[in-house]
Amino acid sequence: MRRPFAEFRRHASSRAFCYQLLVAGLALALVWLLVEQTGAELRTRGIRSGFAFLFEPAGFSIGESVLDFDAAQPYWRAFLVGVLNTLRVALAAIVLATVLGLCLGACSLTRNVLLRGLCRAYVEVFRNIPLLLQLLTWYFLLAEKLPSADAALNPLPGVFLSKSGLAFPWGGEVPAAGDFGIAGGGAVTPEFLALLLGLSGYGAAYLAEIVRAGILSVPRGQVDAAAALGMTPLQGLRAVVLPQALRLMIPPATNQFLNLTKNSSLAVAVGYPDLVSIANTSLNQTGQAAECISILMAVYLGLSLLTAAATGWYNRRQLRRGH
Amino acid sequence: MNIAGWKCCSALIAVLALTPLAAHAGKTLDLVRQQGRVACGVSTGLAGFSGVDSKGNWSGLDTDICRGIAAAVLGDPGKVKWLPLNSQQRFTALQAGEVDVLSRNTTWTLTRDASMGLHFTAITYYDGxxxxxxxxxxxxxxxxxxxxxxxxxxxxxxxxxxxxxxxxxxxxxxxxxxxxxxxxxxxxxxxxxxxxxxxxxxxxxxxxxxxxxxxxxxxxxxxxxKEPLGPAVRRGDDEWFAIVKWLVFALIEAEELGITQANADSLRSSPNPAVQRLLGSGDDSGRLLGLDREWALRAIKAVGNYGEIFERNLGSGSSLKLPRGSNALWTKGGLMYAPPVR
Incomplete structure (x- = not known):
């Protein structure tokens, strides 16, 4: 005769499943309890709570935005502008940091002593200075040393560089001098530039180390084999070494991309309207700290999970190709 | 990452949920007396309102209000714990009980008064x-x-x-x-x-x-x-709210009655009943606030009347040289008007 309880005890997997269900349930209950408790406490203390404010007009302007944003539009759209601004600077910085990191990592391994020394020095310096200091340095360097908008540098036709930022031809429009600075064409502010330079310069130093470690992990014989086949060092790097090194580089690089995205929240220090900056302003206009902070956490968690998923997919693809 | 994120999140919510509970035990006045100090939220440095010198001494109109409160409640204007707050921290610090009074060039608006768990007490500076x-x-x-x-x-x-x-x-x-x-x-x-x-x-x-x-x-x-600035207190403690509010009014009333830091002691024997009431030699106005009868006298002796505070920190006695303008007494064409202290 079958005894269900003994059956249950024997089946390790179903047992584990039940325990996990129990733990997940307890965790959810705890979260629910905390949310309830916070809400009740806020109500008794006369502090408005809830997410209804997201549909009220924001009432403040945002300095730069990918979307058109007007102060009459609701808070949720302001948050969206913040997310897009964060994504804009994070993606640009990831691309720039990757390119820079690859070059630096490869050059740390050249036989040219001067080049190698310079690259090593870069990595050591940029890796060991706190990012916030680097950001502030870039920002005040740009704001302090660039000429004012009336006397903008004009290094290329249609390209203007000044305290108001970098203006460049975009969408068939060429920028020209206006009342207050340069108008028309595409433009990025000094805040964006400082953040981009800071994030990518800092990220590149870490990525360079990952690239160096990845390349060094490929057995020396592979390089010799490539040379024996008559490949130049560069060809060998591209066709033999990098494809093998890449598989080892992707997981730590993912970590770096995640860090870089989260570090973009330091934007508030240099006046770039990223998600944190918008959330700060909203928090102050509405007084709803718990709600604004939970939106912030949810968005950064979501972005991190998405980045992890994307690089995870790429990693699995690389692994399949390798075998 | 996922689990760690949730842990962090729930920990934060726990902190948010539990801090006010802990801070809310007992009335503010009892707490202030028990701890022997008034926790005062000020700016991170704004000369004339709340600025700090190289020796760590705070001065300014906002800080003088806190000194006045400490003098009235504890008998010693020096018993103030200063908490410099940036503009984002200020309301949370007050809500969470980090400070007993927020005296930090803060504008009185409907949203802040009605939905942020605080009450503005009185206007100490009419700004724009x-x-x-x-x-x-x-x-x-x-x-x-x-x-x-x-x-x-x-x-x-x-x-x-x-x-x-x-x-x-x-x-x-x-x-x-x-x-x-x-x-x-x-x-x-x-x-x-x-x-x-x-x-x-x-x-x-x-x-x-x-x-x-x-x-x-x-x-x-x-x-x-319009930017009316003034001290704010936490909601839910009417007695403390009244003390801070009437402290400001007392300082304005003192200017109107001609009571200064220098002559406050000698004016105790003034024949004017209003002066007597304010300085505690007539009716006991302090008892109703849960204080003693000389509460206002001590505050005036510590920081002076409103006019003196203004001139010392912002007006002719300071490097800012701001005119009184709207901040003059109502009898002199300004907006400063205190309800009667009686």
């Missing part, structure tokens, strides 16, 4: 939002700042006013918003923005204390908003 531009700027009026980039600190009423004003003009502005006051100033003085905006009194203070060369900057004539 203005603009500062470099002297060589093309703009001589705020109207000419269309499409200009304007440096501003986040967490203030100024961000919204800025937008309201220019929208009414059918124009746009591009705010450059900084989290820290210092960074916003540095950006403006390095020429990043065409203008800087905040309350006019702060502009005067900034120009005087922070500008590389004060003469290189001008404050435009327009004032675009």
């Amino acid at each position: 939002q203005g603009f500062m531009v470099p002297k060589q700027s093309k703009a001589s009026s705020v109207k000419q700042l269309r499409n200009a980039e304007i440096c501003v600190q986040s967490g203030t009423t100024t961000e919204k006013n800025l937008n309201d004003y220019f929208r009414a003009q059918g124009a746009k502005v591009r705010p450059v918003v900084f989290e820290s006051f210092e960074a916003s100033l540095k950006a403006f003085f390095s020429g990043r923005c065409q203008a800087y905006t905040t309350d006019v009194s702060s502009l005067v203070s900034i120009r005087d204390k922070e500008a590389p060369k004060p003469g290189d900057y001008v404050i435009l004539p327009e004032v675009i908003s």
Whole structure:
């Protein structure tokens, strides 16, 4: 005769499943309890709570935005502008940091002593200075040393560089001098530039180390084999070494991309309207700290999970190709 | 990562949920007496309102209000714990019980009064939002700042006013918003923005204390908003609310009655019943507030009447040289008016 309880005890997997269900349930209950408790406490203390404010007009302007944003539009759209601004600077910085990191990592391994020394020095310096200091340095360097908008540098036709930022031809429009600075064409502010330079310069130093470690992990014989086949060092790097090194580089690089995205929240220090900056302003206009902070956490968690998923997919693809 | 994120999140919510509970035990007055100090939230440094010198001494109109409270409640104006707060931390610090009174050039608005778990007590300075531009700027009026980039600190009423004003003009502005006051100033003085905006009194203070060369900057004539500043207290403690409110009123009343830091003691024997009531030699006004009869006398002897506080920190006795303007007594064409202390 079958005894269900003994059956249950024997089946390790179903047992584990039940325990996990129990733990997940307890965790959810705890979260629910905390949310309830916070809400009740806020109500008794006369502090408005809830997410209804997201549909009220924001009432403040945002300095730069990918979307058109007007102060009459609701808070949720302001948050969206913040997310897009964060994504804009994070993606640009990831691309720039990757390119820079690859070059630096490869050059740390050249036989040219001067080049190698310079690259090593870069990595050591940029890796060991706190990012916030680097950001502030870039920002005040740009704001302090660039000429004012009336006397903008004009290094290329249609390209203007000044305290108001970098203006460049975009969408068939060429920028020209206006009342207050340069108008028309595409433009990025000094805040964006400082953040981009800071994030990518800092990220590149870490990525360079990952690239160096990845390349060094490929057995020396592979390089010799490539040379024996008559490949130049560069060809060998591209066709033999990098494809093998890449598989080892992707997981730590993912970590770096995640860090870089989260570090973009330091934007508030240099006046770039990223998600944190918008959330700060909203928090102050509405007084709803718990709600604004939970939106912030949810968005950064979501972005991190998405980045992890994307690089995870790429990693699995690389692994399949390798075998 | 996932689990760690949730742990962190729930820990934060726990902190948010539990802090007010802990801080809410017992009335503020009892707590202040028990701890022997008033926790006072001030700015991170704004000369004339709450500024700190190289020896760590705080001075200014906002700090004098806290000293007055400490003198009235504890008998010693020195028993104040100063907590410098930036504009984003200030309300949370008050809600969570970190400070007993927020005396930090904070504007009284409906949203703040009705939905942030706090009460504004009284107005200590009638201010308005203005603009500062470099002297060589093309703009001589705020109207000419269309499409200009304007440096501003986040967490203030100024961000919204800025937008309201220019929208009414059918124009746009591009705010450059900084989290820290210092960074916003540095950006403006390095020429990043065409203008800087905040309350006019702060502009005067900034120009005087922070500008590389004060003469290189001008404050435009327009004032675009009403910014009544004053101390705020947590909701839910009416007794403490009354003490802070009447402390401010007592200082204004003292000016109206001609009671100063110097003559307060000798005026105790004044024949004027209003003076007697305020100084505790007549009816006992302190008992109703849960204090003793000399509460106002001690405050006046510690910091002076409202006029003295103003002149010392912002007016003729300071480097800011701000005129009394709207902050003069109602009997002298200003708005300062205290309900009767009786």
